[in-house]
Amino acid sequence: MRHPPRSVLAAVAGAVALIGSVTVPVVTASGAAPACSVEYSVTSQWDSGFQGAVRITNNTAAMSSWSLAFDFAGGQKLTQGWNAKWSQSGTTVTAASESYNGSLATGASVSAGFIASWSGSNAVPTSFKLNGSSCNTAVEPSPTPEPTDPADDGPPVLRASGNKLVDAGGAPRRLLGVNRSGGEFMCVQGRGIFDGPVDDASVKAIADWKANAVRIPLNEECWLGLSTIDPAYAGANYINAVKDLVAKVKAHGMTPVVELHWTYGQYTGNSAGCSDVHASCQKPMPDMQYTPSFWASVANTFKNDGTVVFDLFNEPYPDRATATTTQAWQCWRDGGSCPGIGYEVAGMQDLVDSVRGTGATNLILAGGIAYSNDLSQWLTYRPADPAGNLAAAWHVYNFNTCANESCWNSTLAPVAAQVPLVAGEIGENTCAHGFIDQVMKWFDDRGLSYLGWTWNTWDCSSGPSLISSYDGTPTAFGTGLRDHLRALNG
Incomplete structure (x- = not known):
């Protein structure tokens, strides 16, 4: 989801080139x-x-x-x-x-x-x-232990089994919750790490809505501690803040979904969010220069905790840069030199490989093209996952192209019949909840997952906001999600 207008720090350093891992x-x-x-x-x-x-x-x-x-x-x-x-x-x-x-x-x-x-x-x-x-470092490395479930009241270790998410015992599970925006933009703007409080009380307020999952958007330059970011909000400080929020989410029995939102790479083509080379807006695709390193680091951080879910990239839109849909899906999966994108792209296969190369077996989500709103060729181009633990991610707002039941039946249903489907963002800019009510019913009828955008106190008409206060006071829009979650999970 695009964010309300924010002031962005000017770029202060040139790019550096990574060589292979x-x-x-x-x-x-x-x-x-x-x-x-x-x-x-x-x-x-x-x-x-x-x-x-x-x-x-x-x-x-x-x-x-x-x-x-x-x-x-x-x-x-x-x-x-x-x-x-x-x-x-x-x-x-x-x-x-x-x-x-x-x-x-x-x-x-x-x-x-x-x-x-x-x-x-x-x-x-x-x-x-x-x-x-x-x-003695010559011994064979020990395999990463299979993650185990935490305490009974904690979130489960999730796996993709056929077209369902299941826990360690094989019972079907759904991710039903919210997004907690802030970690993707505050650090790059030099204003902190999260937007608003992330203390125990504010996380408990999410759990009080009967949410069982929280999606946490991240910024790759901040995580990697690149020189363009204020050190107070970068590197170890940023990583530790993310780990602390993940721990709080888990302590309240909810599944943390860590997600890469903003990335490096200059794009000034169709639908560009900014002209900045740095990670200060949504880019059409992740970059090969930093994103594989980002995911290797994130995966190493959480690979012994199978309760943490990895969402590879927020909202790809190579279709806005390329001439054909086929080119867009090829770029999405394979990366490389993509038509209309001036930097080397990391495709979804590159990112799956980066995660699995660490030994991590955590559940991975991969969103489609058109800002994750188009899954029409997701099954054709889905990346290979040696761990067999991959799900499709989808985003929908009332202003998207695929925002009606006819489109969902024709493009989503075939995907959901084969792999788990998670609507990582659902929302509307009407300050009401009539649209998401339709989305939730379609997903409920099929036992699928969804998370509302977003648990932040913005003006809901400029950036769909679920709350007016971090104590959990809902907006009119948020009331629809809150009451629905409580009815399902109360």
Whole structure:
């Protein structure tokens, strides 16, 4: 969904070019079984910096906290990190556990990531120590454990089974909830991370509507901590804020859906949202320069938590740039050099591959073209998913082309017959709920999922808003969704 007008910061730096992701093998000495195993990888690299990751496996007695140390051998300088307390003294880098991931049982693994600068060479560290014990990094990496359900009152681990979403026990599940906008635009505008409060009380207010899911839009430049973003709202600070909101959503029994909304890449063609190369508006497709790295980082952050759902890209619209619908769908799936789009595109297949390359098996949503309102060829062009855990995403507003039951019957029903279908955004700009009432009934009759746009206190006529206060006071539009959810789930 497009947003109410916002002031946007001017671009202050040029683009950098990433090279391909590389996993770096490290040679080990022979001998007794190692006390620990470390996988070190360079997930992306550009002319003056790179993004790296470590995966630590504990092969000894359980520990309540951990500290990994290794030496940079090529003059690299750490700039930021996540999932650990990162520091550097001379050439020695230390990653110490956070309060939430310090417990490491025998055989258990934990991952952390960082960004660093380099020049001359980007030599790979050759030795690692965990709590003072030397690690042997040549062992085969442990497979990512199959995520397990949290406490009984928490959200389920979801899987696509045929055309249904099911929990670990095979019971059908639906995602019924709201969007919580803010994380996609506040940071790039230098005004914060979220729009309005995201404290426990405000999240509880969503749960009080009997919602069971919250979609959280994100910004790739803010997550990756690029230099154009105020550091207070970028990198580790941004990531930790997102993780904190995800934890609050889960604590209230709701499924978090993390979604990539705004991305890098200059597009000034038909229906352009802005002329800015930076992630300050909706672009027709994600970019190859940063988006695969974004999803690799997000997937690494949440891959051991199968309750978190990944929504690959908000509202693709390559159809506005290309000459034919076939070109649009080819661009959507395959990316590359797409007609009418001046930057290299990351297709849906690229993004699925980025997620699955981390070992993450989380449910993935992929929206169609025409701002996710057209699924007419989704089945023909759907990306291959080695985990078999892919669902179709769809958006609808009263002003969209496919906004009537005839279109839904002809284009949505065939998709919903084969794969799970999630309406990631439903809404109307009438400040009423007559239209979404029709949408919800069509989806209810087929046991499908939907989430209202949006849990923000905007003027509903300029950007459909469900609430007038973060205590959950609904607008006239929001009353329709609230009462419907309470009737279904009360």
